[in-house]
Amino acid sequence: MNWESILSFARGPFFQAALLIFVAGMLYRLARILTLGWKPDRVAARGSRFGGAVKSFLKGILIWPFIPWVKNTYSRNPIIYWAGGLFHLGLFVTIFLGAAHELVWKSLLGFGWPTLPTPIVDWLAAGAIAAMIALFVNRLVNPVLKLISGPAEWANLLLVFLPMTTGYMLTHHLWLAYEEMFSLHMLSVDVLLIWIPLSRISHFMFYFFSKAIHGADFGKRGVTP
Amino acid sequence: MQTQTAINTFIEETGSWVASQLEACTRCGMCAEACHFYQATGDPEFAPVWKIELLKRAYEQRFTLTGKLKLALGVDKPIHDEDVLHWSKIIYEACTLCNKCSMVCPMGISLGPLIHDVRTGISKAGAVPADLMAAVNKQMEEGSPLGVTDDVYNDRMEWVADEWEVELPMDQRGADTLVVFSSIEIMKFPENIAAIAKILHKAGEKWTLSRKGREVVNFGFYEGSPERTKIIMGRVFDAAKELGVKKIVVTECGHAYDALRWTAANMMDVPAGIEVTHIVALLGEYVKTGRIKLKQGAYNDGAITFHDACKIQRRGGHIQEPRDILHILAPDSFKEMTPNREESICCGGGGGVIAIKEADPIRYAAFELKIDQIKKAGAKTVAMSCSNCRLQFVDCVQHFNLDVKVAGLSQMVADALEE
Ligand code: SF4
Ligand code: SF4
Numbered sequence: 001m002n003w004e005s006i007l008s009f010a011r012g013p014f015f016q017a018a019l020l021i022f023v024a025g026m027l028y029r030l031a032r033i034l035t036l037g038w039k040p041d042r043v044a045a046r047g048s049r050f051g052g053a054v055k056s057f058l059k060g061i062l063i064w065p066f067i068p069w070v071k072n073t074y075s076r077n078p079i080i081y082w083a084g085g086l087f088h089l090g091l092f093v094t095i096f097l098g099a100a101h102e103l104v105w106k107s108l109l110g111f112g113w114p115t116l117p118t119p120i121v122d123w124l125a126a127g128a129i130a131a132m133i134a135l136f137v138n139r140l141v142n143p144v145l146k147l148i149s150g151p152a153e154w155a156n157l158l159l160v161f162l163p164m165t166t167g168y169m170l171t172h173h174l175w176l177a178y179e180e181m182f183s184l185h186m187l188s189v190d191v192l193l194i195w196i197p198l199s200r201i202s203h204f205m206f207y208f209f210s211k212a213i214h215g216a217d218f219g220k221r222g223v224t225p
Numbered sequence: 226m227q228t229q230t231a232i233n234t235f236i237e238e239t240g241s242w243v244a245s246q247l248e249a250c251t252r253c254g255m256c257a258e259a260c261h262f263y264q265a266t267g268d269p270e271f272a273p274v275w276k277i278e279l280l281k282r283a284y285e286q287r288f289t290l291t292g293k294l295k296l297a298l299g300v301d302k303p304i305h306d307e308d309v310l311h312w313s314k315i316i317y318e319a320c321t322l323c324n325k326c327s328m329v330c331p332m333g334i335s336l337g338p339l340i341h342d343v344r345t346g347i348s349k350a351g352a353v354p355a356d357l358m359a360a361v362n363k364q365m366e367e368g369s370p371l372g373v374t375d376d377v378y379n380d381r382m383e384w385v386a387d388e389w390e391v392e393l394p395m396d397q398r399g400a401d402t403l404v405v406f407s408s409i410e411i412m413k414f415p416e417n418i419a420a421i422a423k424i425l426h427k428a429g430e431k432w433t434l435s436r437k438g439r440e441v442v443n444f445g446f447y448e449g450s451p452e453r454t455k456i457i458m459g460r461v462f463d464a465a466k467e468l469g470v471k472k473i474v475v476t477e478c479g480h481a482y483d484a485l486r487w488t489a490a491n492m493m494d495v496p497a498g499i500e501v502t503h504i505v506a507l508l509g510e511y512v513k514t515g516r517i518k519l520k521q522g523a524y525n526d527g528a529i530t531f532h533d534a535c536k537i538q539r540r541g542g543h544i545q546e547p548r549d550i551l552h553i554l555a556p557d558s559f560k561e562m563t564p565n566r567e568e569s570i571c572c573g574g575g576g577g578v579i580a581i582k583e584a585d586p587i588r589y590a591a592f593e594l595k596i597d598q599i600k601k602a603g604a605k606t607v608a609m610s611c612s613n614c615r616l617q618f619v620d621c622v623q624h625f626n627l628d629v630k631v632a633g634l635s636q637m638v639a640d641a642l643e644e
Contacts, residue, residue, distance in 0.1 A: 029248070032244075032288065032289075033241055033244050033248060035241075036239065036240045036241045036244050036288075037240045037241055038240060038242060039240055039242065041491060042490040042491055043487055043488070043489075043490045043491060044490070046542050060331070060333065064331075071329070072563070072564040072568060073255070073259055073329050076264070077255065077258050080254070084331070142254060143267070143269040144254040144269040144272040144275070145252075145253075145254045146269070147269040147275060148252050148254060148274055148278075149252065150300055150301070151300055152291070152295070152300075153252050198290065199291070200248075200251055200252060202248070203248070203249050203250070203251045203332065206246075206249035206332075207249055207332055209245035209246065209248075209249060210245060210249035210332045210333050210334050210335075211332065211333045213242065213245070213246060213333070213335060214327060214333030214335060215333070217335060217338075218567075221487065221540060221541065223540075223544065224567060225328075225333070
């Protein structure tokens with residue numbers, strides 16, 4: 001086997017299979033949760049459940065990540081706020097607003113969108129990689145994180161780290177030849193896609209549940225979430 | 226001890242509401258920084274996310290592929306007897322169910338309620354700490370964890386009426402409002418009863434006490450036993466129904482308010498048309514509508530601050546009322562602590578913690594955060610609206626020999642009533 005055929009496998013059938021597993025796996029997880037059953041909340045509200053949920057999302061997505069120091073717990077663990085924030089920002093920007101990825105989206109969805117200039121995406125990607133290293137070290141030394149981290153948590157970090165770094169090296173032509181690095185990038189992406197529904201990386205889906213629940217619970221009590 | 230019962234309970238409790246939140250957790254550990262017990266001791270086992278570990282394990286091992294895989298590979302262990310005993314210590318002694326952690330969790334996971342669910346499992350397994358269980362049993366048998374039997378209740382109320390020359394209407398059919406005190410007030414802060422009676426009289430409220438519904442505290446709720454929680458709440462609801470009142474007023478007790486106001490309707494059939502409210506809400510309303518008038522600046526004893534109770538302010542929503550009142554009573558000397566309002570730091574004694582002797586060291590340690598806040602605000606007096614917080618404050622002020630006065634909000638209002 002040569003790199004060319006590895007690449008076409010990793011971009012072709014393996015990618016499609018991984019994508020299928022990812023989508024099917026996430027749908028399964030979703031269905032599983034939904035079918036466990038919701039109990040109606042019969043408590044008379046003092047404030048708006050819906051309003052609380054909306055506020056909870058607005059604060060969680062648009063406000064807190066950009067002014068983390070306002071949180072009174074920030075000073076106790078600033079690294080996690082900065083590294084966590086930078087990692088997510090870099091990740092989303094690269095995946096959705098990077099020129100190369102946008103082409104993938106276009107081929108998958110049939111339509112595209114404007115992208116950000118490459119240097120910006122580049123710096124954010126580098127930032128995200130640095131943030132992951134910080135998060136890794138933090139997980140190694142923080143007593144709480146040591147206690148709650150098992151093999152799955154380490155696998156999460158590793159399996160996200162690989163596509164990020166190979167992708168970065170690919171665009172900068174570092175270390176390996178283009179085809180080789182591209183193959184590694186695609187292989188790691190495929191593995192990650194399969195891993196996501198099995199792991200807590202799927203939190204991006206359940207985030208919408210927990211945040212809505214949180215907001216509604218505070219809202220109904222007339223408290224800002 | 227029945228560990229399997231605990232596991233079954235965890236699984237029963239896990240509907241979409243619980244499961245979706247367990248799935249949302251990223252194991253980021255940020256919630257730890259919110260917990261006063263972790264902050265005070267640095268013990269990683271006090272991290273909120275670790276407190277729900279049993280619930281998470283039971284859920285994963287029963288419902289998820291990864292959970293089953295982890296079990297098969299020996300990465301995760303099944304829940305054993307030792308685990309139930311171990312977590313019993315963590316979640317009863319080092320958690321006040323204050324739910325501050327849910328405000329810090331980036332996923333907004335309702336950790337407080339989930340820890341309450343863990344308590345339910347452990348209570349069904351029969352592994353509640355002995356001190357707490359003794360208080361629960363006492364309340365089940367005598368109607369009160371502090372020994373307020375029928376006779377004690379009658380004696381105390383008669384004495385309060387005499388001592389402070391207030392009217393305490395008892396079992397009055399046709400009254401609008403049933404007022405239920407906590408045994409902490411009855412036994413430790415009787416002046417609170419007199420104060421509230423005075424205010425209600427002034428406001429022209431048609432109110433009554435009830436011998437049947439004489440205890441608002443709910444140790445079954447602390448314990449996490451749904452059966453006992455319901456029986457204890459039932460006593461209050463039954464009294465309200467019999468007397469035909471329209472409103473139940475919970476006095477200065479937070480956990481009871483959380484139970485009667487925010488939990489009861491989802492656990493049992495609550496009588497229709499009876500509103501449950503808190504004394505602080507009532508005070509706020511009286512002041513706003515002019516049913517009582519307060520002397521402007523009545524309090525003039527140095528800087529004063531307000532301690533937000535987790536169950537009355539953060540989880541009860543009555544954040545503004547005490548501030549409106551304090552701005553009248555102490556317009557120049559009222560100072561906020563930071564953080565405050567819904568983000569406030571818990572007193573460390575709620576959730577039944579103060580009833581467990583073995584928790585004393587960490588309970589005192591957690592209070593040091595409060596001392597720091599009070600010092601930074603430069604306050605000489607701390608006002609509050611929860612007797613359980615007040616018990617913790619009074620005990621800790623003595624323990625640490627602090628030069629701080631502890632005040633009940635109702636009493637401050639009663640003292641400032643315009644004639
Ligand atoms: S509810 Fe309060 S006491 Fe319990 S873990 Fe959360 S922050 Fe700590
Ligand atoms: S802060 Fe929230 S998401 Fe993070 S570990 Fe705690 S419960 Fe899980």
